[in-house]
Each structure stands twice: as structure tokens, then as C-alpha cells.
Amino acid sequence: MFLPEGSQDEMGTIVKNRATVFEMFRHTAKERNYMEISTPLVEYADTFTNEKVGMKLQNMLKWFDGRGQIEVLRPDWTTSIARALSQKPFRACKWAYQGSVFRMDTPGLESRQVGIEMVGLPELLGEGECLFFAHAFFNRLGVTGVMVELGHAGIFEELVARLNLEEGQVDRLRGAMHDKRKDEVYEIASLCGNAAMAAELAGLVDAYGPFEMIRTFQERWKTDPALFNMLAHIEKLGKICMAVGMEDIMIDLGRVKNLPYYTGILFRGFLKQTGASCFSGGRYDMLYEQFHRQTTAVGIAFDADILAEELVQEEKPEKICIIAGEETLAEAEKLRAAYGGKIVDIRFGPPAEGEFSKVLKFKNVGGHWEAEEI
Numbered sequence: 001m002f003l004p005e006g007s008q009d010e011m012g013t014i015v016k017n018r019a020t021v022f023e024m025f026r027h028t029a030k031e032r033n034y035m036e037i038s039t040p041l042v043e044y045a046d047t048f049t050n051e052k053v054g055m056k057l058q059n060m061l062k063w064f065d066g067r068g069q070i071e072v073l074r075p076d077w078t079t080s081i082a083r084a085l086s087q088k089p090f091r092a093c094k095w096a097y098q099g100s101v102f103r104m105d106t107p108g109l110e111s112r113q114v115g116i117e118m119v120g121l122p123e124l125l126g127e128g129e130c131l132f133f134a135h136a137f138f139n140r141l142g143v144t145g146v147m148v149e150l151g152h153a154g155i156f157e158e159l160v161a162r163l164n165l166e167e168g169q170v171d172r173l174r175g176a177m178h179d180k181r182k183d184e185v186y187e188i189a190s191l192c193g194n195a196a197m198a199a200e201l202a203g204l205v206d207a208y209g210p211f212e213m214i215r216t217f218q219e220r221w222k223t224d225p226a227l228f229n230m231l232a233h234i235e236k237l238g239k240i241c242m243a244v245g246m247e248d249i250m251i252d253l254g255r256v257k258n259l260p261y262y263t264g265i266l267f268r269g270f271l272k273q274t275g276a277s278c279f280s281g282g283r284y285d286m287l288y289e290q291f292h293r294q295t296t297a298v299g300i301a302f303d304a305d306i307l308a309e310e311l312v313q314e315e316k317p318e319k320i321c322i323i324a325g326e327e328t329l330a331e332a333e334k335l336r337a338a339y340g341g342k343i344v345d346i347r348f349g350p351p352a353e354g355e356f357s358k359v360l361k362f363k364n365v366g367g368h369w370e371a372e373e374i
Contacts, residue, residue, distance in 0.1 A: 006109035017308035018112060021141065022098050025114040025302070028137045029096035032129075034116060037095045039080040045070035052290035053079050054260035059105040073102035078284065078299055079261075081117050086291030093120050094129070098304070108305075115281070115301035123283070124237065126298040127265050130281055131241050134269060134300060143310050145272040147248040150211075150238055151255030152230045153262045153282065159201050159227075163192040173201070177256045180205050204254030211238050211249045237265060248272070261287035267300065271310060278306045319343040321356040322371065328362040331369045335360070 003009070029036070045062055048055040053076070060072040074080055077097055085095075098114040116133055118126040131148065138146055156177060160170055169188055176184040182205040189198035207217065214235050221227040231253075238249050255266050264283035271278055281300030288295050320339055324332035324346055336344045345351075351359065360371040 004109075006104075006107070008108060014308055017311045018304055020311060021302075021304045021307045022114060024140045025096070025098060025137060025304075028133065028140055029116065032094070032133060032136070034094045034096035035092040037081055037084065037097050037117075038099065039074065039077070039084050039097075041074055041100075042071050043074055043080060043083075045072045047083055048072065048075055048079055050290055052261055052287060055079075059103050061102045061104065061109065074099075075101055075103050077101060077113060077115055077301060078117060079287065082287050082291060082297070085119060086288060086293050094118050112304040113301045114304050115299060117297065117299035119288075119297050120295050121298070123233075123264070123296060123298075124240075126296065127237055127267075127283065128240050130298060130300040131237070131246065131267065132244060134279055134302070135241075135244060135246050137302070141307060141311065143271075143278075143307060145248075146278065147250060147270045147272050148241065148246060149250045149252050149255075149268045149270065150234050151252045151266040152234055152264060153255070153257040153266055154230050154264060155227060155253055156201075156204065156256045158230075159197065159204075163189060163194065163197060165189075165192055174256050177201070177204065177254055178258070180254070182206070207251070207253035209250065211242075211251055214238075214251055214253075217253060233265065257282075259284075265298070271306070276303075276306050278303050278310070317342050318358065319345070319356045320358045320360065321351045322346050323350060323359065323361040323374075324348065325362075328369050331362060331371075335371055 026036075045057055045060065047053070048060070049057050055075060057070070057072075060075045062070050062072045065071050077099070081095060081097065095117045096115070097117070098112075100110050100112050102110055116130065118129060121129070134146075134148075138144070156174070160173060165173065165188075169191060173185060173188045176188060182202050185205055186198050186202035189201045192198070207213070214231055218228065218231050218235075221231065234251065238251075241249060257266065261284040262282050263285045266282035267280070268277055269279040270276065279300055279302045281298070283296075283298045285296050288297055318339075320342055322332045322335060322344065325348060329346070332346045336346070345356070359374050361374050362369045362371050
């Protein structure tokens with residue numbers, strides 16, 4: 001039978017590489033004192049569609065249960081973990097997860113992720129740990145050429161709050177900013193009648209580039225405490241990361257939150273060679289409010305599929321085939337031990353030409369079995 005659109009079977013190298021990503025992630029998390037957490041694959045839709053989270057139901061894989069409630073395949077780890085942690089007391093602050101999320105608006109429907117969530121830590125400690133973890137994880141994987149982008153959800157929200165725009169206009173403005181449509185940003189912002197503020201918002205579209213650009217905006221906003229303090233926080237985090245060897249750091253001051261629960265620092269990682277996004281995350285203190293909990297929270301999710309494609313292929317070990325029969329099967333298994341570190345397969349018949357670099361076959365010599373290469 002055929003598969004649903006977007007689903008796919010996978011074999012060989014990509015499956016092996018993804019297992020390596022999961023394994024290296026677990027080693028990194030263990031060394032950095034994380035507690036593992038797993039949540040159910042099936043959740044209620046309203047966990048993700050309420051006003052605090054703001055995910056769109058049409059982008060989820062969903063169905064009705066026997067009582068008429070909408071159930072979904074897990075579309076987001078962060079929200080699911082927040083629900084789990086808020087239902088019981090816990091002492092640990094640092095949590096690690098790995099598994100799939102399912103969304104209709106992403107290629108393939110299923111995305112494999114590994115990630116960390118930190119609850120109740122001081123802001124800079126949690127944010128720094130996210131990026132330190134990424135640095136350590138990539139070093140362990142041997143993945144190089146990762147560019148880190150820093151932004152702050154509060155910059156756009158602070159400027160928009162000073163406008164007298166309706167909710168629908170704000171949503172349009174946020175979408176235009178996300179897509180870097182500068183003219184449309186200015187047009188929507190101008191509806192408030194403040195040309196200077198509209199120009200300031202439109203200018204954020206171009207506020208992307210080397211980390212040193214932050215000084216330009218510090219000078220521009222030096223008399224605006226709210227904006228200046230956000231820049232100072234970005235600068236402090238960036239300098240800490242640089243001090244541990246994370247050299248490729250950019251800023252995007254026009255970055256907007258893609259979900260309502262993000263409240264502060266935002267970060268993304270890109271592979272410089274391909275431009276693919278390999279991680280994203282940020283601060284989301286507001287998320288826990290829906291579960292009646294006041295706390296700090298920050299996290300980062302890594303795209304295990306992208307990282308699996310990036311892994312350097314190991315040199316393939318020699319492949320050896322041992323041709324045996326029922327009477328020599330035990331002898332073949334004992335012979336396997338002589339080829340440690342090599343791929344050894346036992347067959348009852350000859351393999352296809354070129355499938356193995358060496359083929360051995362048993363022959364009876366003076367009443368005992370010997371293997372010879374053919």
C-alpha cells in the first residue's frame with residue numbers, strides 16, 4: 001500500500017546518522033546534569049491552541065476521541081513539557097528530550113528533535129546554558145560552521161505597543177516583519193499616524209548583520225531605557241558565548257516571535273555551508289502562566305534530521321561474506337570472531353558480485369573444515 005502524502009520510509013545511512021545524533025545528544029545532556037523527560041505522543045488540542053500558546057489547529061494532525069474532544073499528535077515539545085512539569089512538583093531545573101513532532105506545515109509531517117528546557121534558572125544562566133550546550137553538542141558531533149543568530153522578542157513588541165493599532169493590524173505587521181517586507185511594515189505602522197515610529201519599525205527589517213552592529217542601535221536608543229536594556233542583555237549574552245569559543249554570532253533585531261509565549265531572547269543556528277536552520281529557541285516565561293505557575297523558562301530545540309544529514313561519513317569497514325551450510329554454520333560463526341571491526345555476514349549461497357570485498361567458503365580438508373577465499 002502507498003503512504004500518506006508527506007510520509008516516507010528511510011533506510012541506511014540517514015537512519016544510522018540520526019541514531020548517532022540521539023546518542024551524542026544523550027551523552028552531552030548526561031554530562032551537563034540534565035534529567036530526561038518524555039511526554040505522550042497524543043495530547044489534547046487545546047493544550048496547544050489556547051491564547052498563551054497560539055498554535056494553529058489546521059497545522060496539526062488531529063481527530064476526535066470518543067467523547068468528541070480533539071486529540072492531536074504532539075506538535076510542540078516545549079508546551080508538552082510545560083504541561084507535564086506543571087502537573088506535579090519537581091526539583092530538577094534542567095530537562096532533556098528527544099523524539100518527533102508532527103505538523104502539517106512542515107515538509108514530511110514528522111520532524112525529529114532533540115532539545116533542552118530549563119525552568120526556574122536565572123535568565124542569563126539559562127540562556128547561556130542553551131548556547132553552551134549547543135556548542136558542546138556540535139563539537140561532539142564534529143559539526144562545524146554553525147552561525148548563531150541572537151534577537152529579542154521584546155524589541156518589536158515594545159515598539160508596536162506604542163502604536164494605536166488594532167489587533168488584526170498588529171498581526172499583519174508581525175507577519176510583514178517576519179517576512180522582511182519593509183515597505184509593508186512601514187505602510188501598516190503608518191496607520192497610527194506617527195511617521196517617525198513607522199520608520200523606526202521599518203528600519204528593524206535591515207537590523208540584521210554582524211554582532212558589532214549592536215553598537216549602532218545602542219547609540220540610537222541610548223535615551224530609551226526599555227530598548228537599550230534589551231540590547232544590553234543581547235550584548236552580554238553574545239560576549240559570554242564568544243568567550244567560550246563561539247565566534248560566529250550575528251544579530252537580528254527585527255526578529256519577531258513565531259508563537260505568543262516567547263517573551264525575551266530568541267536564538268537560531270544556521271549551517272553556514274547550506275544555510276539550513278539546525279536549532280532554534282528562546283525565553284518563554286509566559287508559557288507556564290496557562291498552568292498557573294510563575295517561573296522563568298528557556299529552551300532550545302535541535303533539528304535531528306538536519307544534523308543527521310550533516311554528519312561526516314565514516315570510512316566504511318571491510319565487508320566479508322562467509323558461505324556456509326547447515327553442517328558448517330557453527331564454524332562460520334566462530335570464524336566471525338577473527339574479523340573484529342569488520343562487517344561479516346553469513347550466507348548459505350554466494351552473494352551478488354561486488355557486494356563484499358572478500359568471500360570465504362568452507363572446504364573439508366582431512367576431515368576438518370577450513371575456510372578459503374574465493
